[in-house]
Amino acid sequence: MTPRTFKTPITELFGIRHPLICGGMMWLSNADYVGAVVNGGGMGFITPRSFPTLDDFRNELRRCFEITQGGQFGVNLYVSARPEANEQLTRFLDIAIEEGVGFVETAGYSPREFLPRIKDAGIKVIHKCTSLRHAVSAEKAGVDAVIILGAEAGGHPGMQLIGTMVQGAQVPQALSIPVVLAGGMGTGRQLVACLALGAGGMLLASRMIVASEIWAHDDYKRRVAEMDAADTRIIMTIFGDNSRVMANETADRVLALEADGVDDFEAYRGLVAGEIQRQAYESGDWNLGTPSVGQGGSFADRIEPVEVIFDRIMADAVAARRTIEGTR
Template sequence: MTDPALRTPMTELYGCRLPIVAGGLMWLSDAEYVAAAAHAGIVGFITAASFREPGALRAEIAKARRLCDGRPFGVNVSMLPKLVEGERIAETFREIAGEGVAHVETSGRNPEAFLPILRDAGITVLHKVPSVRFAEKAQSVGVDMVSIVGAECGGHPGLDLVGTVVNQALAERRLRIPFLIGGGIGAGSQIVGALAAGAAGVVVGTRFLVAEEVRAHPRYKAALVAASERDTALTMSSVRNTIRTLRNETTAVVAEMERADPDVGIEALLPHVSGAIGRRAYETGDVSRGMLSAGQSLGLTDRVAPLADIVAALEAEAGAALRRLRPVPLDLREAS
């Protein structure tokens, strides 16, 4: 039975059992991933940007609906400025609305311009940001909930590089809407800490990269299991697009290019940082090249396992943390 302490505004909003969002993983968050999350009692988001062919996203949403069997899931829409012309953000939101999706996660920029599309469809909006100042703006434009991912996260931690613990303390003071905390979350005790600080839940990304249901090469997952919290690198701050990834040959090259020329520019970096290179690592297992998003919770990523088993371990750890906060009554201690 789920501990009542783990029931929060997030679990009520999504109708899930545990206050955990399975973070959107570019190229990897598909129907199987969100279905595994749903059956484990948490919520996952398909990454819309992973399905670029006409009709592919609609087909993936339909597949997720079948596999989730009535359990909640959503779609992530990254609104990061594209490196090529012709973004389709509004069209993507209309496509999602037309498929009857109940939940959307947005990221990358202010979602205000697109909220009418989502509101008209009755879609709940979770907006992901790297620090509380952006969460306050998202709150002011009317999103339902925000997730704040600290500097420890894999992917894009923003330019401020505010840590997770500081973010959660600031969010408790400054926000009125429910908020989630992410960035380096990979243990159940961290979930309890976030809830105690006022969060409605947590976002877990890196810890789930080694789930069996994630469609990535076994050698890629083995590399993550073997890595420690010290095996990530921050690069691309020179183009105001800081990213934390697995340390490899590419991060060394990019870091040297940025050191040698602080104004190097995206055109020079693109042959090294293109998403297509990273996607090949997921397919081949060669982790020596590509920008492979990974956070400092690599130190907590100890084995490949079904997603349900990873979630069960997190729940057990959260239960142990809660028991530490609930000491045995004095009269029982004396009786023993």
């Protein structure tokens, strides 16, 4: 286990050993994975929608506290544009509060309406967004920290597709709260670059899919371990909802529909539905559906425990720091 190497506003905010934040991943961020992230010295977020019932979600939180032996972790709350979807989010939040969860990662739309309830419970909030403008308004709304996503990111990298390097050179300078850089991350030299840009840490998601503690089929993980940075596609642009996913047969079919100008969601549902992504993880068939993955997946090279991935990242960070200090 790598000892503490960097002290930053993010390690202090979360009380963690390394400035490594692991973004919530639908279907994958369960107690085993998030618990391993916390035990490895980082911070992770359980995704409530990954569980069939509210009771299952609650049990997952309890199981995570067992794995971390009471160590704190987080919950991911994806704020929707649809008020009916956010009713469920309020119930997720109630359960997180009842179970004593310490951190929340919000994403999607503004978390403003949920902040009073979250803050009253003493929970710290890190909001994930894709533009400087949204980062500034999240700070004004009262979040404790911001994750800024660049175009390289898996999942929803935003419609403007601004690169992580540009976000990194702008957002930390513009805010007075801690910032985490995200999108395409996977190495320690990138962590050092994040810190040099004024961020307090980096966020990993796609890089972590190969972790032993992730329940997905090994065939799926092997595909991620083999992929290179060109093996992702941006789909759903036609709906104003860019999504970076695995380059596969299904993504090609979605892109063909978009190229034909088809804008009836029903034509896409059977290709992009979340449930099909779960089946891809379960079966290992990576051509099934459109599983989220970003360019950072190209840094994944083998299936191994979270702690080993963190050790390699931190060793790389130490080497990168020596390089810029001119001691090598």
